[in-house]
Amino acid sequence: MGRSPCCAKEGMNKGSWTAMEDKILSDYIKTHGEGRWRNLPKRAGLKRCGKSCRLRWLNYLRPGIKRGNITPDEEELIIRLHKLLGNRWSLIAGRLPGRTDNEIKNYWNTSLSKRLNQQQHNNNNNNNNNNQVTKSSPKKPRNDSKNKKLPTIDHAVQKTSAQVAIESNVVRTKAVRCTKVFINPQPQPQPQPPISSTGYNVDNNIWVDNNDYSSPRLDEEYKMSSDLLMDVSNLGDFDLISELIKSDFSEICDFSNESSNVASELSPEQPFVLSQELLEDWLGNQQVM
DNA sequence: AATCTTTACAACCGCTTCCTC
DNA sequence: GGAGGAAGCGGTTGTAAAGAT
Structure with missing residues (x-):
């Protein structure tokens, strides 16, 4: 198709965002609002793809984002919603205040799905072993107190603490396409x-x-x-x-x-x-x- | 202490859908 | 109704850090 790429790839930064880039993006969006992602990098003076800016804002910089430490309640809700909705991460995220689709997707792929499979496996084994009752012991997730990524998470919170101030905001993704x-x-x-x-x-x-x-x-x-x-x-x-x-x-x-x-x-x-x-x-x- | 493996998560990419003209 | 731009979504990848050896 003759569709033009979302942005020129030459001279664009890739990979992790720097604190300076975050600040530039946050300041720009605070001043000018969201939207017009394609032109945003140019106007904001960022050497980033518009999609990258959008993702960074929505998943990381946006006010009200909660990071890390998914609570048991949230976890159970994710499981239930996933049971209902499948991999509709944006819809699931829309029902978890402050959580992003990317975070939930990552959490599911790296932690929950494995644990659920493990539990399923254990349950099957238990059933095969005359219903021997042993509580399944899923592998302890690494994002406990010793989570190696915690410094990163803390860093993220620190960087966006001003924006996270509005804790009560319910962040809803605009999952407008899936109505059924x-x-x-x-x-x-x-x-x-x-x-x-x-x-x-x-x-x-x-x-x-x-x-x-x-x-x-x-x-x-x-x-x-x-x-x-x-x-x-x-x-x-x-x-x-x-x-x-x-x-x-x-x-x-x-x-x-x-x-x-x-x-x-x-x-x-x-x-x-x-x-x-x-x-x-x-x-x-x-x-x- | 050094090296390898595993894990978690940020970011990228391509496709789809919506919107506007 | 069709074309093209803009935005959204979900799968996948890259990589830093922690754990294991």
Whole structure:
């Protein structure tokens, strides 16, 4: 294609950012605001690619960024969200205040996925060994108190302490493109009788919805893909991560008051499709963001 | 103490999607 | 509707530092 590169590569700095570069970028964005990344390096006097500037700002310099020490609550939320969303790191990050998609992705790839695999492996072994109950002992993550990277992290915090002052800000990535999540459903041996209800199926970690679908498009999508649509727009209603975790996502979607009760009554095979109201709500949220 | 290996994370890269004209 | 620019996303890589030998 005839598309021009995002920036001229000649004479550009690569690799780690220096404190001076960080300061220049921060000062420029504080003065002129975000956006126009392609032209930003030139105007700010940085020998960096615009994409690099954007990444540095979003993942490192932006106010409100939390760095290091992922809490157990956050970790559990990441696991749950990953179960729901897959590798939609920006969406996951959008639900973890102060965390960036890059950080969560790195944390997942370097720590969580290995530990989960290990646990899975242990569980399988335990099952094969007549359910011998031994608590899995995942390898201790290196980002404990003796984490070798801590100096780097501390350095980062030090460099951006002024910007991090606004701790209460919720950093939301602009994950505007993913409005639906598809999860392969259990095979449906027989059509289920329609039940006018919605809810979260804890056993299968999915939302189920058996209402009539007024949206022809959604209905068609459901029929054609046989996938489940899920909505996570209302996750933002949870101020505390622990609250969200405890909820087991049964209260995330504002379906109806009886949704949580209904969830336990639904069979795993029953499908869920995002309701029209929720879809509009979700899309509306995206426009606001 | 020196060297090798492993780990964690910042940054890069290419592709996709959105937006504007 | 199509083209091109801008921005976003996720996979991958490079590398510094800690641990192991």
